Amino acid sequence: MNSSNKESLEIEAKKETLRKFPLFSELSIEQFRKITSIAKVVKFKKNHFIFFDGDLYKGFYILLKGTVKISKITNDGKESVLHIIKPLNAFADVPLFEGGNYPANSQTLEESIVIFISKEGFLSLIKEDPEMSLRMICGFAKRLRELTYKIEKFSSKEVINRLAEYLLKEIKTNNTDKLDEPFLRLSVPKNTIAAYLGTVSETLSRNFNKLQKDEIIKVKGKTIIILDYPRLKKLAV
């Protein structure tokens, strides 16, 4: 396949996927053309930093493929993982409205493909069509609720409960939750999961062991099989 062929295919794929993104699903053809004209598809290798905490803000991203970690380094030098981004989710969109620089680091955890949309392009688009902000606000509202939920959990639960909850969420996004033995493949290193759950890898490891000894899960390398869904759910309370 020659390079121009490859490129045109990529553009088609990008247009197709953008259509699936809730924010753009109901735009007119004209509006949609504008979006695709300013959107850029970019591919990154594993462990690539997309932007750093404090970098000049240029625009936001939508993840198409792979996994992206959003994290900060706390004052005592530890990494705090704020989000683990999965495909068809936007990230770094808050500064669009809030101003300021990129508020955290962003690093790929696998080979990833993202769509980049520049701040200027997007804001001028939203100005012409303020209804788009209505759709965007729904996404923000959803995330506000999720974050509130996360804080609630965080403040009152132990690591094993947070881990149980994380596993449940993962098998749901993997769509294996209806199987007899739901399973998941960790697309994220365990120390990242630990930082995401607000703990350290040693403690996480011990809690994986606990769940395994109680025959609630079975760990085979990066694959985790849920043996006792009801008890896992009970733990995630």
Added chain:
Amino acid sequence: MNSSNKESLEIEAKKETLRKFPLFSELSIEQFRKITSIAKVVKFKKNHFIFFDGDLYKGFYILLKGTVKISKITNDGKESVLHIIKPLNAFADVPLFEGGNYPANSQTLEESIVIFISKEGFLSLIKEDPEMSLRMICGFAKRLRELTYKIEKFSSKEVINRLAEYLLKEIKTNNTDKLDEPFLRLSVPKNTIAAYLGTVSETLSRNFNKLQKDEIIKVKGKTIIILDYPRLKKLAV
């Protein structure tokens, strides 16, 4: 003063204050008239529940005076305080866009005055004037960032650090942070602060003691005087 006089004064006060609220600050006279026509001013006594977790959603509120606690009861029966609302902040606005019932309990901690705006009224208004949603999205973006920040702190810091941070935030909203000895009056019972900081009142009490023994603060009943601002700031890192 007779009742009709009092009422008209109240309406004037309400119009005046609504104008200060960022969401409405740049509306046209016509738009603003519509908002004031659907907004209701309500006064509540101390400890009054405004709505309960799960109640049918009817609309959102803007606090004019007093303090309101937004909380949930966790599965193990503990109270988790999600927000402590201060004047000129909106609450229960997320379900406007997300749907569903009221997602938490809301209770006054002092005598409070709120503005209630019904869901239907507000949504029809926003439909006529989608630019309003642009202003609203900025508020949401701000809160998203704050919540993210809170999660980051929560996951890595000890109670004494969270307490220091809370005190700093309070003296800032009380505008005494430029004084030689900044101070604040707790408008919130200590067990509520504890639940807000994700701990229990005993632990909070011990941490207040620690700060006092180290001569960083001085506690006189509900009044707290900051003796050593730099060290408090260092703790809040």
Added chain:
DNA sequence: GCCAAAAACTGACTTAAGTCAAAGGAATCA
């Protein structure tokens, strides 16, 4: 397929903070 580096795990120890129980202090209402 082998080796070095990174990631994950284990054990021993320490500590922040939760629990329970009881006492002291403050607020409220008759």
Added chain:
DNA sequence: TGATTCCTTTGACTTAAGTCAGTTTTTGGC
């Protein structure tokens, strides 16, 4: 004013989870 109730503090105890150090396992490059 006094009394009841609620809020706050204190002490003794327990435990989840962090730290440090060392080992094992996995991964990725050559």
